[in-house]
Amino acid sequence: MANLNIKSKQERTYQAIVIGSGISGGWAAKELCDLGVKTLMLERGRNVEHIKDYPTTNMLPYEFEHRGQVPEDIKKENPVVSRCYAFREDAIHFFVKDTEHPYVQEKPFDWIRGYQVGGKSLLWARQVQRWSDFDFEGPARDGFAVDWPIRYKDLAPWYSHVEKFAGVSGNRDGLDTLPDGEFLPGYELNVMEKYFQEQLKKHYGGDRHMISARCAHIHGNADFFAQQGRALCQNRNLCQRGCPFGGYFSSNSSTIPWALKTGNLTLRPEAVVHSIIYDEEKGKASGVRIIDRLTKEMEEFYADVIFLNAAALNSNLILMNSTSSRFPNGLGNDNGLLGKYVAFHNYRAGVSGEFEGLEEYTTTGGRPTSGYFPRFRNVYKQETDFLRGYAAGFSAGRGVRPNTEGLGMDLKNSLLNPDQYGPWYVGSHMMGETIPKESNYVALDPNLKDEWGMPQLKISVEYDDNDEKMVKDYLEQMTEMFEKAGVTNIRTRDDHRAPGLDIHEMGGVRMGKDPKTSLLNAHHQLHAVPNVYVTDGASMTSTSTQNPSLTYMAFAARAAHHAVAESKK
Amino acid sequence: MNRRHALRHIALISGGLALIPSCDFSSDDILAAYQKLKVKSSEKELLGAISNTIIPAGEIKGALELAVPDFILVMVNDCMEEESQSRFMKGLRAFPEFAGKEFDQLSPKEKEAKVKEGLMLEGDDTEEGKVKQDIQYFLNTTKRLTIQGYMASEYIQTEIIPYSLIPGEYNGAVLISDFQKPRING
Numbered sequence: 001m002a003n004l005n006i007k008s009k010q011e012r013t014y015q016a017i018v019i020g021s022g023i024s025g026g027w028a029a030k031e032l033c034d035l036g037v038k039t040l041m042l043e044r045g046r047n048v049e050h051i052k053d054y055p056t057t058n059m060l061p062y063e064f065e066h067r068g069q070v071p072e073d074i075k076k077e078n079p080v081v082s083r084c085y086a087f088r089e090d091a092i093h094f095f096v097k098d099t100e101h102p103y104v105q106e107k108p109f110d111w112i113r114g115y116q117v118g119g120k121s122l123l124w125a126r127q128v129q130r131w132s133d134f135d136f137e138g139p140a141r142d143g144f145a146v147d148w149p150i151r152y153k154d155l156a157p158w159y160s161h162v163e164k165f166a167g168v169s170g171n172r173d174g175l176d177t178l179p180d181g182e183f184l185p186g187y188e189l190n191v192m193e194k195y196f197q198e199q200l201k202k203h204y205g206g207d208r209h210m211i212s213a214r215c216a217h218i219h220g221n222a223d224f225f226a227q228q229g230r231a232l233c234q235n236r237n238l239c240q241r242g243c244p245f246g247g248y249f250s251s252n253s254s255t256i257p258w259a260l261k262t263g264n265l266t267l268r269p270e271a272v273v274h275s276i277i278y279d280e281e282k283g284k285a286s287g288v289r290i291i292d293r294l295t296k297e298m299e300e301f302y303a304d305v306i307f308l309n310a311a312a313l314n315s316n317l318i319l320m321n322s323t324s325s326r327f328p329n330g331l332g333n334d335n336g337l338l339g340k341y342v343a344f345h346n347y348r349a350g351v352s353g354e355f356e357g358l359e360e361y362t363t364t365g366g367r368p369t370s371g372y373f374p375r376f377r378n379v380y381k382q383e384t385d386f387l388r389g390y391a392a393g394f395s396a397g398r399g400v401r402p403n404t405e406g407l408g409m410d411l412k413n414s415l416l417n418p419d420q421y422g423p424w425y426v427g428s429h430m431m432g433e434t435i436p437k438e439s440n441y442v443a444l445d446p447n448l449k450d451e452w453g454m455p456q457l458k459i460s461v462e463y464d465d466n467d468e469k470m471v472k473d474y475l476e477q478m479t480e481m482f483e484k485a486g487v488t489n490i491r492t493r494d495d496h497r498a499p500g501l502d503i504h505e506m507g508g509v510r511m512g513k514d515p516k517t518s519l520l521n522a523h524h525q526l527h528a529v530p531n532v533y534v535t536d537g538a539s540m541t542s543t544s545t546q547n548p549s550l551t552y553m554a555f556a557a558r559a560a561h562h563a564v565a566e567s568k569k
Numbered sequence: 570m571n572r573r574h575a576l577r578h579i580a581l582i583s584g585g586l587a588l589i590p591s592c593d594f595s596s597d598d599i600l601a602a603y604q605k606l607k608v609k610s611s612e613k614e615l616l617g618a619i620s621n622t623i624i625p626a627g628e629i630k631g632a633l634e635l636a637v638p639d640f641i642l643v644m645v646n647d648c649m650e651e652e653s654q655s656r657f658m659k660g661l662r663a664f665p666e667f668a669g670k671e672f673d674q675l676s677p678k679e680k681e682a683k684v685k686e687g688l689m690l691e692g693d694d695t696e697e698g699k700v701k702q703d704i705q706y707f708l709n710t711t712k713r714l715t716i717q718g719y720m721a722s723e724y725i726q727t728e729i730i731p732y733s734l735i736p737g738e739y740n741g742a743v744l745i746s747d748f749q750k751p752r753i754n755g
Contacts, residue, residue, distance in 0.1 A: 060732055062723045071647040190741030234735045360744055367739035404716060407688075408681045412624050412631075412755035415720060416729065421745060 022119025025309030026251030031560035045115035054242030149522035170214030213372035235366030312537030332526035346432030370395035506540035640718035660707020
């Protein structure tokens, strides 16, 4: 720490520090800056400026040397990230390579990461479904984890707050399991999906629903979003490259430029956070210690309040590495539960098939979303031999294919005049709730370090019997629904993928009412260090089934306002 | 090493990007651009003749004019596992003997017939059978990559069937009978 005197302590002091620039860090910073708080945002990776740093965004298919495929050498060196569906030739530069950031898999876990300004908000699947009280009340009703210290009514106004700014398209479906929000016009389901919807109504009454999934894409109210420099989604479906229109929500296109415009934000990329500094005298956190990614030099920054938004598992890592004589086992970890009760979403299973009807129809254009089944299992009461349930993705489509038989001029003419319409393709995948358990944990490896001298994270997370039963039930139920709707050639799969590939890892720093059994209170403050807020996936007490990013955004906005209100007391 | 030799060496290493006037390639060098395949320029020529048999030139350009053989070799070199690469190269090298006489001297019809025959080859576990399997694998891979490289070429995607980066608003119920696409004659 020889370089601490290069800049005066005053120059390195802010009112707030936000660790992480992904979806939740972006929101924390935006709210703090809007409220007049001088904020420093720390990001471990390089800067990625909206549009300027999207090198592939307007490339045409023939401009990719391998037409989108990832070369074999890269795959072999990076088996984990190569399993991610979005790791393609056009987005390789936004993913963490296995070789650069090793971690320890005590049990197989595919940890997918994006180390750059904007984090994984550049790469996410942009699905944004609200939680309801059927989700928040889950642990208390079914007797697992601990009771959430908040309910839907606490979060509802913040869902509205973030939806309006981020831009969420959706239909007002009126379902108690999936509350409606502040929606831009929704995307329509296609003729086959609507037919399936009717079949569900016919065979299951009002018990099961399939809707057009709400997504964070601008589909209306263009003037409002022009204030952020964003424009309508163009249905390109090239989102993982970064969108030059800002058509989907990311920190890069939305919250970070907005916060910078207030003049209150200082963005510091290349800052690998080492730890949060705890001031024993004052009994609170006083700042953050970083290692410069390029020079490897340590530097300290100071602030009254710290927001930890490093992404679920890295937020755990930072707290565990933040030791002091008051907190020898990690910051705020009085009960020894830090890093425990990690959970995720079970994406193992899928069902697909074909539909021979509606053969006179096809689709044109593009859309950034598809169908969604809100959870229908064990919603109102326990009805199966496993706890909780699953949501499911759903989509149908029909393409025209060329006939690739033959050779020579015959082949050439059929390639140039594709006219073979196959049957409708129908597909679904499960998104299962997993039950947080003490035995699913992350910890610091006692020996292994990374290039910056940080301890490597050891991950020990696996499926349990409840997950197995849920996979079986999903496959049975979805097959039954497909059959009843007249879908044929039904194929089921359970790919036994490792946890992590869902990219919905959560927990380890869970919220709760009781400091003995949780790390965070109802406002996301560490019970023992209230000027540290954790508002990303690490704070999740249970996982439910919805894609979680929208909930993290609402958490971050709500907590930022709480922090400012507290500072004025 | 004389100057011409040195220049040729550079050209080969840089994937033939440098143009050297009156360069003599007759010595059939190994092409350095595809370092895992050790493919010779004569073998690349044969690959070109096969891909141009799969998609020949006519009113619209064929595979060879669109540099499809380069695309095939890039994909095999970069995106295939070692075992598949080796099968591909074995098949390519066994093809001349299978073709009987110089493939290039066959008429277009004969070429087509030969490739068609090779695509359907079946082989058992004998040495001879394995060669047949390799040829069949090589030709099917070549056909697949020819189609991919041809259809996803700049020429096709700009001049013949323009690719749209912005596909337009979704319509989920379009009557197929409403489409009236003009026929493209290759």
